[in-house]
Amino acid sequence: MILDTLGVGLLGTSTEVYHKVKQYSKIYSSDISSTIWGHLDFRLPPLYAAFVNGVAVHSMDFDDTWHPATHPSGAVLPAVIALSEAFPQKKKISGLDLLLAFNVGIEVQGRLLRFSNEARNIPKRFHPPTVVGTIGSAAACAKLLALDRVKCKNALAIAASYAGAPLANAATQTKPLHIGNAAKHGLEAACLASQDLQGNKQILDMESGMGAFYTDYSPQSLPTLQSYAWLLDQQDVAIKRFPAHLGTHWVADAASAVRRKLVESSDNLLPLDKIEKVIVKVPEVKYVNRPNPNSEHEARHSFQFVACSALLDGSMSVQSFASENIQRPALRELLCKTQLQHPADNKPSFESLYCEVTVVLQDGNTISDRCDTFYGHWRKPLKKEDLEKKFQSNASEVLPAEATEGIIETVYNLEKVKDCSILSKFLSGQSARALSEKLRLL
């Protein structure tokens, strides 16, 4: 998760939304302790580094997704890395400290999501990373700061007052800020708590506390630490293969399979003009139902777009969302022929949804395929080579080879790293060769 998130974040530094928040954050560049991933040329205070890097991570909707639905890593990793750099010289944070804090942040999010049945389905009201992600970030940072129990509690309480952004900004340029802000505000909450600011001691218990974000809220105490059962043990995350809403990954796999069948039966050519209709069977998820997307943000949240794009190209990639590709005539034509259907048995839950794509030809023939579990889903996780390939492809857009290799090695051996600042140095693209040699000597 850490490796994937770093890669996705590095790639994200090439986006427009990232550029805007970077310009904005530079106003505040005084205390410059923290690395901006992919940038050697400037640094920011931890709060804004967390914000900017968090935006990068979610800028293309390429980051991991969990069940119940949220994007867990983006809300936590930027905050803990930024914070780790703000400690005084003599206090080193080890790789194990970082790994533990990260997992605390993930676990807290998972636990909170299980306090509501409503959370099991794809959201409608609040964007989950802004609810649980903020609390997760606060928890992770509180852990890294080694706050006492009372202060940990206050960190959670203060964070709650920053939580919650409406879903309507999904599929717009503002959505990436949801993750950026979750990371930033969680960090801020932990910092305020460490200065002894106090909030409601029962923030997670009360309906007027975290319960404010849910219509059904039933919190439960965490089990004791003796043989603690981490949620990540029982439930893995999904890693995306292309930068779009998770729901579209089923569509892509089904549509690609249909294309293969089509091409086989037509002399290896796609019979575009013979296609009469494209029917895409998906669950009902209003914010991913866009028949006519115009911006990259809309395209990443469109079942129809991904179906047509995968039919045309055979697979989805980062390039699929470039504006030339979004606007190409062949795609627009195919979109006009595309319709969604919502079978009653297709539930809007990342655990159980499926997609069936059917192409109806003019001669009446139909070609179909169904995808129950796409490659990258937790039931069919990416293999090590493919995870690394994704990372390399992302990271190499902004970092030299030694840095990308260095990050892979550091993350795989995180528990043994004595001083995790080496990770930040690689992330900034700093004299990578010297550093990677240093890493080998560890």
Added chain:
Amino acid sequence: MNILWETVTSSFASFIHAVRPEHLTKTVRYRSKRMILDSIGVGLMGSTTPVFDIALQYCRLYSSVAVSSVYGRPGMKLSPTLAAFTNGVATHSMDFDDTWHPATHPSGAVLPALLAASQMLPPSTKPNGLDFLLAFNVGLEVQGRDFHWLTWLFHAHTCTFPLRFHPPSVVGTMGSAAATAKLLSLSMTQCAHALGIAASLAGAPMANAATQAKPLHIGNATRLGFEAALLAARGMEANPVILDDIPGCSGFSAFYSVYQPKPLSTPSDHHEFLLEKQDIAFKRFPAHLGMHWVVDAALSVRNLFINYAGSFSPSLIRTIVLKIPVSKYINRPFPSSEHQARHSFQFNACTALLDGEVGLSSFTESSIHRQELRELLDKVVVEHPEDNVANFDKMYGEVALLLHSGDVLTGKCDTFYGHWRKPLSRESLLKKFRSNASHVLPEEKVETIITMVDNLENMSDSSQLACSL
């Protein structure tokens, strides 16, 4: 002519963009200047609190482009959004700031951002006093409108006190975004995006009310709304229909259980500012607004009691009955912190009975834990008459003393002094301001601020106001 707006959101963006100083009426100017003065005083007072200290120490870590003033710290500057944050925290730190109907604290969410923003702009484009006053009123109007949709749905007997989200954190953030967008002269599209981005920064749960974290709600409302406007100014885009009802995918409606938004009329259509129809309440002492009714009721029954018994003799009292509306977060029989005490009907009633007044010093540690007060608190029972609605327009407070002798003395308050139905006189408002401001500023500065706000429309450079703090 009524222009048919495509969306509610675009009607708001258009209002923010197109409204001009000429649209402000005399009443609106008058009332809003009173709010500005009171808010500054309360903020200055608030700069003496521990929560303010924590916020300030935290913000100083990031004080790079330090151009904006901090209440009560002459000479110290912070970056604009953090100055807004700190001053917002100061404003709400003691729950001494203004309250509107429907319930929110409008000024604290808007003024700090405007003060900070005015110092941020280059000398050639400094807004004048009238621009400032207009931007302030835009911030109020947007908050009121965001809330107004809710009230007309409820009839008299429905509770309108917030249950889930603390209103300043919902509407306040939007108000701040609107106000700063106006001050920064953003285009209509940018105004719409500022609102959209702000929605993703809004919303804090009620549970942190009556804790030290509550002041952050106003601090963050003013700061994050400001950030939203700054991001929109740099081209950030959000959902262009954020205020509209979007079935299946919540926008601003996420914060409400029932949501029926309506477009804002254009300023040219004789737009009537809400402040014209509905004034603000100013607090006489630093506690939740609801406390003001029981305190006035308690003071009146105290007078009766003194006439009856010659002096205030608690031993003669068997029971104290408080008749109050139902509202969990202000019903606290034995508060243990200042934040809880400010949100306790019982505490405020008993303090008024014991001391004959409630003021700043009523909420110190020693005052809260006094033995005599605890003894009185022990005698309190609470009743919730059906006709006492949890609504700042309709509620009342009644305090009855049931004496051992069998006699019953009662005091009732329908409208406390400071409520919009019985507004503070100019002398009372100035007295409150001077008392607050002089805690941290010398007399000449205090008088300068009063004069500046009085003559706000004639100021050529409104950043002078912020510089004088």
